[in-house]
Amino acid sequence: MKPVPTNPLDDDQGLGGVHIKYLRHCPRQLWLDSRGYRPEGRSDLVAFGEVVNETTFARRRDVDLGEARIDWVTAGAVIHETKSSRAPSPAHDAQVRHYCLLLERRGVNVRGGIVHYPLIRRTTDVPWNEESRDQAEAAEDEARTVIASTTPPDRQTRAACRGCSYLDYCWGT
Numbered sequence: 001m002k003p004v005p006t007n008p009l010d011d012d013q014g015l016g017g018v019h020i021k022y023l024r025h026c027p028r029q030l031w032l033d034s035r036g037y038r039p040e041g042r043s044d045l046v047a048f049g050e051v052v053n054e055t056t057f058a059r060r061r062d063v064d065l066g067e068a069r070i071d072w073v074t075a076g077a078v079i080h081e082t083k084s085s086r087a088p089s090p091a092h093d094a095q096v097r098h099y100c101l102l103l104e105r106r107g108v109n110v111r112g113g114i115v116h117y118p119l120i121r122r123t124t125d126v127p128w129n130e131e132s133r134d135q136a137e138a139a140e141d142e143a144r145t146v147i148a149s150t151t152p153p154d155r156q157t158r159a160a161c162r163g164c165s166y167l168d169y170c171w172g173t
């Protein structure tokens with residue numbers, strides 16, 4: 001394993017949606033990101049995602065919450081998140097639930113969310129109710145526990161790591 005930078009998030013720093021997405025994808029990924037580790041190639045993936053986002057929905061506006069940036073919100077309020085991925089993932093739903101929680105804490109009457117996958121022309125509905133609020137709050141607690149840990153969580157199985165941008169770091173491939 002290569003050495004990691006020692007720069008964890010401050011305790012009082014808010015958790016963004018990306019932190020929750022990483023947590024649900026792999027707790028180790030969240031831990032590495034919280035230490036400031038950025039794998040090579042990530043910028044290309046991020047840039048690709050931004051291009052998909054910008055070219056798919058040209059007329060929407062980001063909602064900047066400071067710790068999180070929501071793709072856009074429509075009347076209701078319904079939160080929209082666009083993914084360049086071709087595979088819908090529970091991690092994306094968790095990210096949207098986190099946005100619902102953040103908006104609700106700001107006094108917004110949130111109705112739910114939609115994850116858009118323009119490359120496969122699909123959407124996933126993310127309901128917002130008591131159960132999803134519990135899930136979002138539990139995810140926050142879990143994320144803070146992972147970030148506060150002094151050692152990284154174990155790796156996933158090699159098969160589960162396929163396609164992860166941290167592959168080189170975790171497996172030295």
Ligand code: SF4
Pocket residue numbers: 025026027028029154155156160161164165166167168170171
């Ligand atoms: S390579 Fe595997 S263990 Fe490492 S962060 Fe990615 S999914 Fe997690």
